[in-house]
Amino acid sequence: MPAFGFQQGARQARHELVQAAVGGRTARALVRLAALLAFVLSAVAAQAYEVSVKGVRIVDPWTPATLRLPLGNAVYMTIVNETGAPLRLTGVRTDVARAGTLHHTVTADDGVARMLRIVEVEIAPREVLRLEPLEMHVMLTALDAPLTEGNTFPLTLIFREVGEVTVDVMVKRATAQRPRPRP
Known part of the structure; x- marks a missing residue:
């Protein structure tokens, strides 16, 4: 408004x-x-939460709430490269889970979905990377506690070119539809 x-x-x-x-x-x-x-x-x-640091804009980082302590949970967001050079996202870190990795969901011919770990994602200059359900996402494993709707937690994204960018991830209702921000 x-x-x-x-x-x-x-x-x-x-x-x-x-x-x-x-x-x-x-x-x-x-x-x-x-x-x-x-x-x-x-x-x-x-209004969508966003952070802009060092030419990287992160829009609406969120994760679904968990009912109990799960083995893992995905985090979604939109990442905009506002620089004139490629950016490489090489990792993530958070205090709420033992590990955070980049994953991509692929569906085999038989309809079975699998997550593949990604070592690095390149974002071209002035391009947008969408981390979405059933697509590319951040995977948190071995959570320390259930994630409760309405809470937030810090997540650090690690880029080869610009270093670390920390955002607050919003925990949304587990049935929440994925937001479609258009930066």
């Missing part, structure tokens, strides 16, 4: 409070103000 929209909404709410106090409709005005505030806060929360 643009800043001017928030300011306009705040002015409108302030105007309604003054009008209500003058006219004796304070309770109704407070309800309307609360509804407006909830709308503004939900619009702000719905």
Whole structure:
């Protein structure tokens, strides 16, 4: 939501409070103000989280919540190379799991899906790499604790050219559909 929209909404709410106090409709005005505030806060929360460091932009890193302690869990995000040179993602690190690796899901002719470990991923200049369910993703193994919806945890991406970039991964509802940010 643009800043001017928030300011306009705040002015409108302030105007309604003054009008209500003058006219004796304070309770109704407070309800309307609360509804407006909830709308503004939900619009702000719905915006995708992103980090931009050293010419690398990471958009909406997330993982599904776990019900119990799983053996592993995937992390998804969009990575944008805003530099004029190729970038190579060579690894990941986090404190919530014993290991983090890059994987790609492939489906064999018989319909069985397998994850293949990837040592390095090259992102061409000005290109986008999407880490998505049933595609390329970060795989966390041997989690220390279940991942609870609404929490976040740090994940460090390691690039050969620019070093480390740390992001906060949002834990979303396990049934959440993959977001489709378009940087």
